[in-house]
Amino acid sequence: MDCLPQAKRLLLEKFGTPSRSKTSVGTPASSKRPATRIGRIGNNGNNLKIARVADPIGVFCRVRPWGHSDEERCVKIINEKQIALTPPDTSMAWKLGTAKEMTYSFECVYGPDADQQTIFENIALPLVQNVMKGKNGLLFAYGVTGSGKTYTMSGGPNSSGVMPRCLDVIFNSIASNHARKFIFKPDRMNGFDTQSQADAMVDKQRELNTITKTPRSRNGNTRMPAWSATPGDIDASCRNRDPTVVSILQQDSLYAVFVTYVEIYNNFVYDLLDEGCFDDRTKKFNLQSKMLREDGNHNVYVNGVTEVECSSSEEAFEVFLRGQKRRKQAHTSLNTESSRSHAIFNIRVIQAPLDSNGEEVTEDKSLICISQLSLVDLAGSERYGRTGATGDRLKEAGNINNSLMSLRKCMDILRENQQSGSTKMVPYRDTKVTHYLKNYFEGEGRVRMIICLNPRNEDYDENLHVMSFAELTREIVVTRPVEKKLDPMTPGRRKANEIFKEARRRIVEDIKIDESEIPMDVNMVYGLGPPLPSCVMTKSEEEGLITNLRRALEMRIKGRAELAKILTEKRHNFRIRLIDAERDVETMKIETTNLKFRVSQLVEEKEKTERVLQVVQFEKNEQETRADELEKENRALKEELENCRMEIRQKELVHLKDKEQLKTDLELQKELNELKADRHLQREEAKLRASYKNKDKTFETIRSLIAKAEDDKPRRSRSHTRRRSFSESMSTTSSEADFILSPTKTRSRVISASNILDVPPSPIKSRSGGVVAANPRSYRSRSSDNDRWIEHTPGQPIKSGTVFQPVMKKKKSLSRLTSADEIVNKASKYCLNLQQSDGDGGLETKLYKGDVIPSRTGGAQVVFNDVEILKQVSPSNVQHTSPSKKRISSSAFLGPMTGGGTTLVGKLVETYDEFDSVTGDVLAERCATGIGHQIGSKRSRRT
Ligand SMILES: Nc1ncnc2c1ncn2[C@@H]1O[C@H](COP(=O)(O)OP(=O)(O)OP(=O)(O)O)[C@@H](O)[C@H]1O
Numbered sequence: 023m024d025c026l027p028q029a030k031r032l033l034l035e036k037f038g039t040p041s042r043s044k045t046s047v048g049t050p051a052s053s054k055r056p057a058t059r060i061g062r063i064g065n066n067g068n069n070l071k072i073a074r075v076a077d078p079i080g081v082f083c084r085v086r087p088w089g090h091s092d093e094e095r096c097v098k099i100i101n102e103k104q105i106a107l108t109p110p111d112t113s114m115a116w117k118l119g120t121a122k123e124m125t126y127s128f129e130c131v132y133g134p135d136a137d138q139q140t141i142f143e144n145i146a147l148p149l150v151q152n153v154m155k156g157k158n159g160l161l162f163a164y165g166v167t168g169s170g171k172t173y174t175m176s177g178g179p180n181s182s183g184v185m186p187r188c189l190d191v192i193f194n195s196i197a198s199n200h201a202r203k204f205i206f207k208p209d210r211m212n213g214f215d216t217q218s219q220a221d222a223m224v225d226k227q228r229e230l231n232t233i234t235k236t237p238r239s240r241n242g243n244t245r246m247p248a249w250s251a252t253p254g255d256i257d258a259s260c261r262n263r264d265p266t267v268v269s270i271l272q273q274d275s276l277y278a279v280f281v282t283y284v285e286i287y288n289n290f291v292y293d294l295l296d297e298g299c300f301d302d303r304t305k306k307f308n309l310q311s312k313m314l315r316e317d318g319n320h321n322v323y324v325n326g327v328t329e330v331e332c333s334s335s336e337e338a339f340e341v342f343l344r345g346q347k348r349r350k351q352a353h354t355s356l357n358t359e360s361s362r363s364h365a366i367f368n369i370r371v372i373q374a375p376l377d378s379n380g381e382e383v384t385e386d387k388s389l390i391c392i393s394q395l396s397l398v399d400l401a402g403s404e405r406y407g408r409t410g411a412t413g414d415r416l417k418e419a420g421n422i423n424n425s426l427m428s429l430r431k432c433m434d435i436l437r438e439n440q441q442s443g444s445t446k447m448v449p450y451r452d453t454k455v456t457h458y459l460k461n462y463f464e465g466e467g468r469v470r471m472i473i474c475l476n477p478r479n480e481d482y483d484e485n486l487h488v489m490s491f492a493e494l495t496r497e498i499v500v501t502r503p504v505e506k507k508l509d510p511m512t513p514g515r516r517k518a519n520e521i522f523k524e525a526r527r528r529i530v531e532d533i534k535i536d537e538s539e540i541p542m543d544v545n546m547v548y549g550l551g552p553p554l555p556s557c558v559m560t561k562s563e564e565e566g567l568i569t570n571l572r573r574a575l576e577m578r579i580k581g582r583a584e585l586a587k588i589l590t591e592k593r594h595n596f597r598i599r600l601i602d603a604e605r606d607v608e609t610m611k612i613e614t615t616n617l618k619f620r621v622s623q624l625v626e627e628k629e630k631t632e633r634v635l636q637v638v639q640f641e642k643n644e645q646e647t648r649a650d651e652l653e654k655e656n657r658a659l660k661e662e663l664e665n666c667r668m669e670i671r672q673k674e675l676v677h678l679k680d681k682e683q684l685k686t687d688l689e690l691q692k693e694l695n696e697l698k699a700d701r702h703l704q705r706e707e708a709k710l711r712a713s714y715k716n717k718d719k720t721f722e723t724i725r726s727l728i729a730k731a732e733d734d735k736p737r738r739s740r741s742h743t744r745r746r747s748f749s750e751s752m753s754t755t756s757s758e759a760d761f762i763l764s765p766t767k768t769r770s771r772v773i774s775a776s777n778i779l780d781v782p783p784s785p786i787k788s789r790s791g792g793v794v795a796a797n798p799r800s801y802r803s804r805s806s807d808n809d810r811w812i813e814h815t816p817g818q819p820i821k822s823g824t825v826f827q828p829v830m831k832k833k834k835s836l837s838r839l840t841s842a843d844e845i846v847n848k849a850s851k852y853c854l855n856l857q858q859s860d861g862d863g864g865l866e867t868k869l870y871k872g873d874v875i876p877s878r879t880g881g882a883q884v885v886f887n888d889v890e891i892l893k894q895v896s897p898s899n900v901q902h903t904s905p906s907k908k909r910i911s912s913s914a915f916l917g918p919m920t921g922g923g924t925t926l927v928g929k930l931v932e933t934y935d936e937f938d939s940v941t942g943d944v945l946a947e948r949c950a951t952g953i954g955h956q957i958g959s960k961r962s963r964r965t
Contacts, residue, residue, distance in 0.1 A: 029148045034621065034899050042425050045109050076111060076465070076499040076500060076501045076502055077468065077499060077500055077502050078496060078497070078498065078499045078500070079469045079470065079495050079498050079499070079500055080145075080468075080469070080470040080471070080472060081129055081470075081471045081473060081492050081495050081496045082128055082129050082130050082131075082132065082144075082145050082470065082471070082473065083105060083126070083128040083130070083131070083132065083136055083172060083472075083473045083492070084131075084136065084141065084170065084472055084473070084474050084475065085097055085099060085133055085475045085477055085478070086133070086134060086169055086170035086173070086474065086475065087134035088477050089477075093478070093781040094110065094479050095477035095478060095479065096108050096109065096113075096479050096481070096482040096485065097475050097477035097479060097485065098480070099131055100125065101131070102130055102819050103127055103128055103129070103130060103131055103132055104125055104126065104127050104128070104131065104756060104788075105123045105125070105126055105475070106123050106124065106125045106126075107122050107123065107125075107126065107482065107485060107486060107489060108482075109121035109122070109123070109482055110479035110482050111483045112479060112482075113479070113483055114483050115482075115486070123270070124486075124661070126307060126489045126492065127496075128492070128496075129471070130144060130145075132144075136176055138174075138181045138182060138183055138184075138187070139187075139264070140706070141174060141184065141472070142183075142184050142188075142264070143266070143742065144468075145161065145184070145186055145470055145472060146161055146184045147191065147266065147268075149188075149190050149395055149466075149468060149470060150188050150192060150268060150270050150395065151270060152393070152394045152467075152468055153192070153369070153371050153393045154192070154195055154196075154268055154270050154371065154393075155270055155393070156371075156373065156391040156393045157467060157468065158393055158395070158396075158461075158462065158466050158467025158468070159393075159394075159396070159467050159468045159469075159472045160270045160395075160396045160398065160459065160462040160467055160469045160470070160471070161184065161395070161396070161397050161398070161469075161471070161472070162396075162397075162398035162399075162400055162459075162469075162470075162471055163175050163398070163399055163400060163470070163471075163472045163474055164400050164401075164426075164471055164472070164473055164474070164491065164492070164577050165402060165404070165473055165474030165475060165476070165488055166403055166474075166476060166481050166488060167401075167402025168402060168476055169213070169402065169474035169475055169476040169481070170401050170474045171361070171399050171400065171402065171472075171474045172179060172361055172791045174472055174474060175367075175397055175398075175399040176399070177260075177261075178343070180261075181701070182262065183263050184397060185342065185367055185397045186264075186335065186339050186342075187264040187266075188369060188395060188397065189279075189332075189335035189338045189339060189369065190263045190264035190265075190266070190335045191264055191266045191267065191268060192279060192335070192371060193279065193332075193334055193335045194263075194264075194265065194267045194340075195267050195268045195269070195270075195271060196271065196277035196279070196371075197519075199210055199271055199272075199273070199275060199276055199277050200276070200278070200333070201276035201277060201278045201279055201374075201383060202219060202222050202224035202330055203222065203225075203226055203229075203275065203278075203333055204217070204221070204223075204224075204226055204229075204331070205217060205219065205226035205278065205383055206278045206280075206331070206374070206383075206390075207225075208280065208329040210326065211317055211318075211323075212315075212317040212323035213318075213322055213387075213390075213392070214319065214372050214390055214392060215387065216383045216384070216385060216387070216390065217376055218382065219382060259818040261339070265337065266364070268353070272373060272374050272375065272509045272519070273513065273514075273516055273707070274375055274380065274511065274513055274514070274515045275373045275374060275376065275509055276373065276374060276376065276517045277371060277372065277373045278331060278371075278372045278373075279331070279332050279338065279369065279370070279371055280329045280330060280331050280332070280369075280370040280372065281295075281329070281330050281332055281341055281342070281368060281369055281370070282324070282327045282329050282330070282367075282368045282370070282645050283341070283342060283345035283346075283364070283365070283366070283367050283368070284293050284312070284327060284361060284365075284366050284368075285345075285363040285364065285365045285389070286364040286366070286425070286453075286454045286455050286458065287346075287362075287363035287421075288417065288421045289310055289361065289421055289424070289425065289453055290311040291312045291313070291314060291324055291454050291458070292310075292311055292312065292348075292363075293309065293310075293312055293324065293327050293328050294309070294344075294345030294346075294348045294349060294365075295325070295327075295328040295330055295341060295344065295345050296309060296310070296328055296695070297328070301469065309348065312324045312325055312326055312327060313325045313326075313915050314447065314454060314457050321460070321461050321466065322457060322458055322461055323461055324458075329370070329444035329709045329798060340367070344368060345367075346365075348562070348734065349363060349365055350428045350780055350791070351362065361401050361402065362401060362422070363401055363809070364398060364399070364400050364401050364422075364425065364455050364572065365398070365399045365487060366396055366397070366398050366399075366458065367396070367397045367398075367399075368394055368395070368396050368397075369394070369395045369397070369853050370392060370393070370394045370395075370941065371392075371393050371394075371395075372390060372391070372392050373390070373391045373393075374389055375389055375509040375510075375511055376389045376515055376516055376519075377515075378512075378515060379515065379519060380515030380517070380518055380519030381518040381519055381795065384936050389444045389510070391511075392744070393506045393939075394467070396459070396462070396679065398459070399425075400455075401422040401425075402422070402425065403422065403423060403484055403487065403488065412434055414490065417476055421815070424453065425453040425454070425455045425456070426491075427458050428449065428452045428453040428455070429453070429455060429456050429459075429491075430491050430494065430697055431449060431452070432448050432449060432450055432452075432463070433463075433491070433494050433495055433498055434494060434736075435447075435448045435449070436448050437494060437497050437498050440498065440499060441497070445707055445717040448463075449461075450463075450524050462500070463498070463500060464500075464501070465500055465501025465502075466501075468500065469500050471492070471495055471587050473489075473492045475488070475490055494894060495947050496677065517596075523530045534931045553573065554575075555570040555571060555574055557571065568687055610929070649689065663965065705821060710948045790941050804919075808831075808832070809830075809831075809832065809850045809851045810832045810833070810834070810848050810849050810850050810851065811830040811832060811834070811849070811850075811851045811852070811853055812833070812834060812835075812836055812839070812845060812849045812851070812852045812874065813830060813833045813834065813835050813836065813853050814835075814836040814852065814853065814854045814855065815836075815854075815855040816854075816856070819855060819857055819867060820857050828850070828853065828869050828871075828890065830853060832855070834849070834937065842881070842882075844878070845874060845882045846876060846881060846882045849875065849882070850874055850896075851871065851872070851873060851874060852871070852872045852873070852874050852884040852886075853869055853870070853871050853872075854869070854870040854871075854872075854906070855867070855868075855869055856868045856869075856870070860893065860895070861898055862895070862896070864893060864894055864895040864896060865893075865894045866891065866892070866894075867891070867892040867893075867894075868889060868891050869890040869891075869892075870886050870888075870889050871886065871887065871888040871889070871890070872884040872885050872886035872887055872888070873885050873887060
């Protein structure tokens with residue numbers, strides 16, 4: 023509905039009433055020059071010539087403060103619009119004799135006392151207002167070096183210049199309509215695209231991830247660039263914000279602000295916000311020069327320039343500081359921080375209307391409006407001679423002056439074209455600065471210039487040039503930009519959307535229904551039809567516009583009537599639903615009363631149940647305590663039972679052991695008895711043989727007697743018969759003897775009698791006539807002894823120092839055996855070496871020898887068959903030697919040998935006695951254990 027006042031305004035403009043009177047802030051009314059109407063060919067589709075209103079470039083003058091009050095100065099402020107330049111004696115004009123005081127007029131003149139706030143409000147704020155309306159603006163500062171251009175544009179630490187204030191006002195104004203970050207995305211061709219809120223959120227998240235990896239700024243809000251401002255610089259967080267707000271917002275549009283910062287140095291364009299050019303090695307920025315391009319609307323832009331979206335003026339100002347650090351500045355004799363390049367800081371305001379639901383930004387790219395405010399800090403003009411510049415500085419100065427000269431040339435031709443109607447080509451492309459600003463001078467925005475003056479006498483000559491440029495510029499008019507139709511849709515969508523959302527939230531809260539069940543269609547209520555046709559009347563007699571307008575309005579009236587009908591219907595429906603709802607409420611009230619009664623009953627029941635529950639709980643606790651006690655008792659009894667069982671098991675083990683021992687003893691006893699019986703038998707046999715011998719002698723005697731009586735035949739035949747019967751009886755007796763001496767009858771379990779009987783008897787007579795006890799098995803030929811011995815010496819043997827050495831050519835100590843195989847497969851003999859004291863200081867060494875034979879279970883068993891005893895007795899103790907030991911010793915070695923195996927058996931029986939009585943325990947314990955341990959599972963049978 024904004025279209026009627028807008029149409030009225032356009033009509034007024036059409037008929038010549040300047041609309042500049044609307045600008046309340048800015049140039050004083052008295053200083054306003056009437057808008058110039060210039061003829062320009064515009065293409066409105068019908069190729070009609072239209073007149074467009076043009077404004078002159080607004081030129082303002084600012085005189086910076088001078089050092090000392092007594093210092094002579096060449097600038098004199100005549101009034102708020104005029105200044106006078108007085109040539110000093112040192113000036114060139116004085117020398118040439120053309121010196122005279124010159125007066126110059128400006129839109130407004132600001133003296134040394136003018137503060138930054140005033141400069142901003144009067145010069146820059148109208149441009150900011152324009153930008154918010156979707157129009158472009160250019161503000162540039164021009165003047166000699168050190169005249170205060172940078173100060174005016176950027177400001178100092180405690181005095182914000184034009185640029186930060188512009189940012190403040192823009193962000194203040196769009197506060198409630200600020201689009202979420204990343205809703206607008208630069209399309210890299212000077213345009214913008216929109217994206218959904220979801221996509222914007224994704225981009226936002228990505229940015230947050232990047233920020234968390236980099237340090238934060240001093241105020242903690244935004245990213246702190248690695249090369250951010252040093253403490254001496256202007257701090258974005260410390261400056262005072264300008265609180266001004268311009269209220270010319272499109273309420274149904276969302277806004278975003280992007281900034282770019284470029285510099286033109288030595289006629290090359292550089293992107294001061296390009297982050298990919300920091301050289302870690304040199305710690306310097308290697309900026310790549312950029313190209314200037316034209317977009318589809320012939321707007322010049324820097325190709326590939328970094329456009330930074332900012333959420334606040336602080337953030338934008340930090341971005342500016344970031345770029346400022348890279349700007350080419352140098353110390354010159356005229357300015358300690360002289361700008362050696364033209365810096366252009368662009369603030370781009372993007373606005374796009376919300377969709378018909380007032381929910382999201384429209385996707386229609388043609389409805390996106392981009393307006394740009396360019397703030398240009400030109401490098402200062404300077405004379406070569408004055409600065410004394412050389413090298414790079416000289417080259418810079420040359421380029422600066424060239425570009426400023428080119429700017430002046432362009433202005434000159436432009437003015438000539440405008441004044442004389444000529445169509446000379448304006449050489450914008452001569453330098454980058456004129457090329458870049460071309461669009462502004464051709465009518466794409468409002469242009470304002472601040473002439474900065476340094477009133478020192480030394481600057482007079484340069485100031486003169488600046489003044490002539492200012493005069494020239496003032497005469498140039500710039501076409502006023504066409505008012506853009508920013509939002510063609512019905513206004514109020516955003517508000518309606520908010521109201522609708524609030525209503526829906528309340529319904530969801532109160533009635534507890536799903537939010538998705540309530541349709542979201544604000545358009546139904548607020549869409550009054552298609553947008554109104556253009557109201558711009560190009561010809562007074564044009565009828566079509568009014569007809570179209572009438573038709574559109576009639577459609578709207580029709581639409582409104584339809585909406586009214588729908589409203590009535592909805593009202594009716596709503597009333598019916600309301601009545602139903604009231605009825606429901608009554609029913610519910612009754613139900614509520616019933617339920618309350620039921621609830622009170624349930625509460626009583628619940629209390630009763632709780633009491634019962636308490637009693638049950640108490641009982642349960644008691645029973646649990648009792649159960650715990652019983653459990654403890656049970657556990658103690660189980661432990662006791664287990665102990666008893668263990669005791670029984672131990673006793674059973676002891677019993678079994680005793681039983682085993684008894685069994686072994688019995689067997690040994692039995693074997694002993696058998697051996698004793700054998701010995702007795704052998705004695706009896708010997709006696710019998712002796713008696714037979716006697717009988718033989720008797721027979722011999724008889725035979726001789728018989729031989730004497732041979733002559734007597736009958737007696738001889740009788741004698742023959744008798745002899746034959748005696749021989750028969752003798753043969754019978756000898757077979758009986760053989761039976762008695764049979765090895766099988768004398769065999770013991772421990773010692774193999776067959777081995778013993780295999781050994782031939784070797785009776786040797788002693789000198790005394792007795793039989794010498796000699797064991798042929800003890801003799802071994804050292805050359806033919808192939809037996810492999812296992813030597814077992816338990817404990818640490820005592821060195822006897824005797825010549826008595828058992829012959830064991832191939833022997834291995836039991837303790838060195840590594841596997842059972844060494845006994846089973848390799849060893850054939852076993853020797854147990856036992857040493858013990860005889861109690862009288864003597865040492866008794868016993869060697870128990872035996873054969874190693876394989877056992878049935880695959881192991882090995884030792885069959886002892888010999889004992890050798892070495893007794894070392896002190897001569898003084900010979901008398902006291904124990905008789906029993908003597909007996910054992912002598913009986914073992916000096917026992918009677920009547921021949922055959924009998925002698926050896928007798929000897930072995932004696933030794934077995936000894937073995938059994940003296941070393942039985944040792945053998946049982948040590949030998950069996952030793953062998954058993956060495957052989958492992960193949961434990962040999964204890965013998
Ligand atoms: N109106 C002013 N009030 C106070 N100080 C000022 C004013 N104008 C300029 N100055 C001071 O003068 C010095 C030079 O100013 P500035 O750097 O802005 O000059 P410039 O025109 O940008 O020079 P150049 O072209 O060499 O860059 C600065 O220290 C600045 O603070």
